[in-house]
């Protein structure tokens with residue numbers, strides 16, 4: 001039986017389990033509460049951003065499979081807010097409750113080599129050139145093939161620019177390779193993109209698909225700085241690509257697809273995130289159903305909501321002590337302030353975001 005056939009929509013009062021306790025879990029839980037659904041957060045640290053707005057909390061390690069089983073037994077569906085949920089943990093949860101997005105999406109998104117191979121070979125979508133490199137010799141050969149500069153990345157656990165090095169010249173390759181301390185690696189061609197864009201889209205249990213308009217993203221120090229919707233020159237291609245990938249994964253929930261757009265207009269997929277995504281935060285104040293409610297709707301088997309913004313929005317992340325200006329930000333007209341309730345302000349830490357409301361569409 002397919003997952004769709006086995007699943008009936010969850011009525012209000014049902015419990016959504018969320019693995020992960022950060023700001024994405026917090027905003028998912030707040031959105032679920034609008035629909036009369038309760039959330040149960042599973043996180044190794046007590047009292048985090050998500051747990052503080054949720055009905056239930058389990059504090060245990062992801063490797064504690066007994067705790068995962070007990071948690072999933074109390075949930076009507078289990079989802080996650082980060083892609084590094086260990087495979088065994090996801091499999092254990094799926095024994096006791098439907099898991100959405102499914103284990104395949106996690107498996108693909110956790111490893112840059114598996115991810116790029118799937119996107120290119122199975123979904124038939126263009127990605128930046130890449131090679132599996134397990135020895136300095138292979139790294140040198142891949143460097144010759146893709147030219148310089150290029151980028152070495154750890155296959156797993158990289159985010160916000162962590163676990164990657166730009167290699168400028170062939171003579172720097174060996175040192176760059178060795179500095180990754182034996183972690184499994186890929187080498188990527190450097191994409192001289194003109195801009196970075198993303199598609200945030202949902203796929204329901206019955207295969208229905210709904211994408212928000214193209215979003216343009218600007219990074220600073222490898223961390224997302226601003227996202228703007230609608231991006232200029234959206235000809236619908238990016239959403240079609242996202243749909244092909246999501247169909248290929250038989251995906252249920254919200255997923256983000258990040259692209260490099262090149263000088264000639266072509267789109268190369270950089271990566272996918274099998275979850276709600278920072279570039280989708282602007283949907284909260286766009287006058288349509290936001291990405292958090294959309295994800296909850298999808299995993300709970302509800303009809304998907306409208307993804308058509310009523311006005312433009314620019315989202316800016318509040319990183320580290322940016323959030324100290326909360327009082328000034330709260331006083332701005334047309335600006336919506338979202339703070340994550342993180343107690344400790346640290347450099348580079350995402351503390352909140354603001355959505356500046358723009359022109360009517």
Ligand code: AMP
Pocket residue numbers: 128151158159160161162188189190191192193196219222270271
């Ligand atoms: P990632 O962690 O792969 O999303 O990379 C973070 C950021 O680094 C991206 O959003 C780009 O700005 C930049 N970047 C990553 N990979 C490449 C690449 N192959 N070519 C050019 N820039 C890249």
